Amino acid sequence: MDTAAHPTLTALPPGAAPSAIQHDGRDRLIIALDTALRAAFGEHVAARPCPKPVVASDALGADEGDAVLSPEDKRLSAALMRVNHVGEVCAQALYASQSWGTRDPLLKAQFEAAAREEVDHLAWTEQRLKELGGRTSLLNPLWYAGSFAIGLIAARAGDRHSLGFVVETERQVEAHLNEHMDRLPAADQASRAIVAQMRDDEVAHADAAEKAGGLPLPAPVRGLMKLVAKVMTATAHRI
Numbered sequence: 001m002d003t004a005a006h007p008t009l010t011a012l013p014p015g016a017a018p019s020a021i022q023h024d025g026r027d028r029l030i031i032a033l034d035t036a037l038r039a040a041f042g043e044h045v046a047a048r049p050c051p052k053p054v055v056a057s058d059a060l061g062a063d064e065g066d067a068v069l070s071p072e073d074k075r076l077s078a079a080l081m082r083v084n085h086v087g088e089v090c091a092q093a094l095y096a097s098q099s100w101g102t103r104d105p106l107l108k109a110q111f112e113a114a115a116r117e118e119v120d121h122l123a124w125t126e127q128r129l130k131e132l133g134g135r136t137s138l139l140n141p142l143w144y145a146g147s148f149a150i151g152l153i154a155a156r157a158g159d160r161h162s163l164g165f166v167v168e169t170e171r172q173v174e175a176h177l178n179e180h181m182d183r184l185p186a187a188d189q190a191s192r193a194i195v196a197q198m199r200d201d202e203v204a205h206a207d208a209a210e211k212a213g214g215l216p217l218p219a220p221v222r223g224l225m226k227l228v229a230k231v232m233t234a235t236a237h238r239i
Contacts, residue, residue: 046123047116051197053189073185078134079237080180081191084198085125086137086236087173091118093147094154094169098162101155107163110212114166114205121201124194131190137236163214168222170206172229174199 069077095115099108129136137143154165177199184192217225 044119044123044126046120048120050124050127051193053193068187069185073188074132074134077184077188077191078129078132080184081125081128081132081194082134082137083233083236084177084180084195085122085129086140086143086232087176088118088121088125089137089140089143090147090232091115091169091173092122093144094151094166097148097151098155098166101152102159102162104159107159107212110208114208117201117205121198124198128191128194138239139235143232143236160213160215161217163209163212164217165214166209167206167214168217168225170202170209172225173202174206176229176233177202 092115095111095118099111099115102108102111126136151165154162157165177195180195181192181199184195
């Protein structure tokens with residue numbers, strides 16, 4: 001395959017291919033179910049350290065820093081971080097289904113690499129929720145299933161449309177995280193550091209998908225995506 005069509009991807013060595021390509025249909029189904037269960041119910045371990053505040057006055061442990069937060073601030077931060085955690089559960093489903101749906105080994109590798117970075121986000125938001133005395137959404141299995149179905153639809157539309165879906169999703173997530181940066185309590189530097197790094201990662205994922213050939217989505221599709229995201233965030237804020 002001509003790697004020029006994927007300028008952000010590294011060509012695989014001769015004879016090499018992502019491991020998922022070597023599995024038959026039953027194995028791939030088992031892997032997909034395992035990924036779903038881990039995303040919706042499991043505890044995650046990050047490959048990267050959890051981002052920390054860079055302001056010298058906030059160079060405290062999370063417990064010490066949280067001592068200055070009022071109960072109302074903690075509840076708000078926990079609700080926002082729960083929404084962010086749901087977003088990462090959805091991201092795992094989207095990347096898993098789009099990886100499943102493409103026949104391009106380089107594109108599959110790109111989706112899998114992005115999903116691994118999103119696991120860091122899952123771990124960071126889970127940890128922060130625990131520190132704030134919050135919990136993850138009770139509807140995570142539903143969020144995962146719905147997002148997996150949407151990702152499959154995007155994949156069926158073709159690789160360039162699938163990449164375009166990634167671009168639009170990550171751009172909307174970027175805007176959503178910017179909104180959370182405005183809403184998070186100023187004293188909650190721990191949550192703000194996590195959200196800032198997540199935002200940077202999402203921007204990188206969108207840029208990579210765009211450079212790999214992602215096509216712009218029609219305005220009605222973008223509007224529908226925003227509507228679905230609003231329903232999800234409003235529900236996850238409370239449940």
